[in-house]
Every structure is written in C-alpha cells, then in structure tokens.
Amino acid sequence: MNWEIVMGLEVHLQLATQSKIFSGSATQFGAEPNCQADPVDLGMPGMLPVLNEEAVRHAVTFGLGIGAKIGERSVFDRKNYFYPDLPKGYQVSQFFAPIVCEGVFDVAMPDGSLLPIRITRAHLEEDAGKSVHDIFPRETGIDLNRAGTPLLEIVTEPDFRTAEQAVAYLKALHSLVTYLGISDGNMAEGSMRCDINISLRERGTDALGTRTEIKNVNSFRFVERAIHVECERQADILDSGGRIIQETRLYDAEQNVTRSMRSKEVANDYRYFPEPDLLPIEIDADYIEAVRATLPELPGAKRNRFVSDYGLSEYDATLLVPNHAMASFFEAVVDHCHAAKPAANWILGDLSGALNRADIAIEHSPLSAQQLAGLISRIEDGTLSSKLAKQVFDAMWEGLGDADEIIESRGLKQVSDAGALETMVAEVIAANPDQVAQYVAADEAKRKKLSGFFVGQIMKASQGQANPQLLNQLLLEKLDAQS
C-alpha cells in the first residue's frame, strides 16, 4: 500500500531564565543533584507558586516572533498524574487558555522554498525532575533540580508529511528561539525536546489514521531516524492487516527502534482543572507593544537582507543565517573589509572547517572577525594569492598575529609587479627552448595545457608568490609572441 505520513510536533523548549517558573531556585545546568530544589519545587505542604515575569515575557516574545495571537487572559491548570519525579502529583501547565494562541510559522526548506506550519498553541508549564535508573541497583534516584524549570510547549497542527519537513521545522524553530534570546537552544542539555505524533493513511485519503506518540527525542538526527523506523513499523503492521494501537513510545537510538512505554498507557487521563494557587495572567496591548519593540531582526528578514544588501546567493544566506552568532560574525567581517562574498566563503569554508575540527563555537573563535577581515582585505588588494592566503589563515588560527604581521614576518607578499614577473617569464622561456617549440607547434586547445608547465616553473621560482592572474596574462603574451 502507498502510505502517506501525517505528523504533528510538540516541542518542549526550556526558557532562558535565572530562576524557576514558580520558585526562586536556580536553573543552572549541571549542578549537584537536589542542590537547586527548594520547598516549592519539592511540593512541600503549604508552599505556594509565584510566577516568574521573565517566563511570561519569553512566551509573549515567542508568540510575537511567529505572529501568533497572544492570550489576553491565560490560566494555569493542573495536569494530574503520578510519577516519582513529579513531587506534587500534578504538573502546573496551561490547558484551557494558553498564553500563545494560533499562528503560522514559515519554515525555510533546504531548497529555499517556504513551508507554512500552523502552530496550534504554545503554553507555559513547569518541567518535572529527573529519574536516574542506572546508579542504584535496587532503587531509582530522584534529582529535582530540573523540577520547576520553565518550559514553553509549542504544539503544531498535523502539517508534516516527511521527516525532512519535521527536521527543517525544528532547525528553523531552534534558530528563531535563539535569535529571540528566549532559550539557549542547547539540545545536548535538553533545552529543546520533541514529541512526534505520527500516523499513516492511504495516499489520497483525508481521514487520519491511529497515531502513536514518540516522546522526548532530543537531536535533529534522532528525530529523522525515529520517524523513519516508526513509519516502517506502522506500515508493516497495516500492510499485514493489523491495527495500530494508540500509545506512547520511546525511541531507542542504540537499537534504532521505537518501544512502547507501557507504564504511561493507563495514566493517559490527566483530569485537568484550573490551578487554584495561581490567578489568571492578564496581558494588555501596552505590554504586547512593549515586547514587540524589543524584537530583534528575525532569521527570515535577515536572510532576505543578506541577499538584497550584500548580494549573497540564497544558498550562502541560508547557511549563514540560522546560527545567530555566525550571522553576526559575518556582518562584523563585512563591516571591516566590505567584501561580502569572500567573507561568506571564508566563514563557511576555512573558518567553519577549522572551528568544527577544534569543536569550537563561532562565538568563541580564536580568530576575530576583524582579523579575518584583515586577511580578506589583503586578498582583495592583490597582496595575497588565494594559496598564500590559506597559509596566512593557518598562521592566524595558530595565534601568530594579524594578517599584515604574518605577511611581513614571512615575506609572503604576492609578486604583482609586472616588471619583476616579466623578468621571470623571460628567464623561464629562455631556459626551456624545447617546451617553447612544442607550444608554438601546438593548436589552441593543446596550448592551454602546455602553458601550465611554464606557470609551474615560474611559481616554483617565485616560491608561490607570483600573482597568478597577472602571470598568466604576461606569460601568454610572451609565448604567443614566439610564434
């Protein structure tokens, strides 16, 4: 059977705050277990939540960032379930009246097209703690440092048809939230986790099939693989006449399979009701306008500007923009050297390569934007050939100074003096009469190939410092004059 995949995504985004959503505990990652959990986070009797204003501001910022409607009056609800890392026996979330209502997020696909994804809602909630199963042989350890960390859960309509679309959405979302500064987007530390609702239907039909939910996938690569294996599993069942059971599943990256989470099956009835310990949040138009005034230039607008103002290709702009730090680095380089295309090439090529090999983020690059601009300026003014420039780049990467210092100390200046080059050309022609004779006898096509010999000889003689364009021009003039 020819199956069509239908998917919706729920992303749990950890908001960048100093303290928790309802308590004054720190949210820093990596603390010793239970050192950042106070009586509110532990659900001690009589403790009352007080809402963090920064979490509200981040949620509104997100809503405005995707052009969504902001809930004028939003309400917290209790989502009731029992699990040891949820001390109160309920999670404070928003069910009936979320802070961010419907919107549309345009996702830039790798081919440059835009895929509009409908956002159903985004709501504030608290994270649960962490259960540790592999330290203690007979017990489960509970670390409540994460309990009460502010999350924004972003829910889409079932608008995805391929794994590629889902991954493109997640990457675009990651880019957006880091631009907005509402999350650090650190996936390895769990700042962005994804639940995938997935079902199959016969291509050409409209009704939705029974779905499964794959919980807590935390990397782009795993999202793609989890979707592929789950689709295969569902297609196998349906093709052999079976039925899909609606259930929660976990992706096991080591075995590359999804597994049923049996324990969550019975509990899928959360009996939501309004949280009596918190009052409704009211957001007025003045507040919304004040937040709107703080919105930075967003990735889509920046991509368009890079193309129109700097003359970059869509392709280069699409590679530079998603990483906010890289886009800023690019603009800083262009500010100094006014050569956008070379700046993009160096950043996406040699610099990215060196950073990846050393596993360094561009914001911590040992080579500053100003230094890279200095190098590009020396290529643009003809001082350096591209070959010499790579040597200078390597030396700058090693921390040996700015481009000009390295050019000076190593004597790397490209020879662009026509007189000096002419002398070299004349010497090489005089020293190789046989090759000159061959060249003269050859036809147009062969001549091109034969001239390479002379270029090689002159480059050797100049220790690679001859300006290649000028050399070629002078050489051909001289050789053609021999015939």
Place this chain on the structure above:
Amino acid sequence: MSVTPEDIEKVALLARLSISESALPEVTERFSKVLDLVDELNTINTDGVVPMSNPHDMTQRLRADTVTSHNTREALMASAPAQDSGYFLVPKVID
C-alpha cells in the same frame, strides 16, 4: 445513577486510591449524588457569564527573575525515608 462501579474503579486507580470490593457500592452511590447535584447546576442558564477560574477577582502578580533560594539540600533531605549520594530514593521504576 450517573456513574457505574467500573467508572469508580478507574477514577480510583488514577487517583491511586484503594477502594475495597465491599465499599464500592456505597462509594458509587455517594459519588453519583455529587454528580447529580452538578447536573442540576448545569440546568441553570449561564449564557453571557464568563467562566471563573479563580474566586478572587484579581490577576496574577509576577515575580522578578532572580535567584532567592539557595542550597538547603541537607535540611530538605532530612525527612526523606531513603536517600543516597544526594538523590532521593524510590522503589525501582521501570519504563
């Protein structure tokens, strides 16, 4: 009667309450009475009444995003029945 003993067993399981076989009929009856009362309230015309999520006619005051709680792990763990290496311990949970 608006609910069945099976409904009660399901709700009890969700709330982690243990209701004995012998108590089930009585709990079912009392539970039904509460719901019957709610049904009666539901007959009142509430067109144009904004749903109330909290009896106080106020909105939420917000807190500045500053860390005000500091590590009191030792004191907070003192009342835990089991702990080790800074973790609260619970019976093994397997997913």
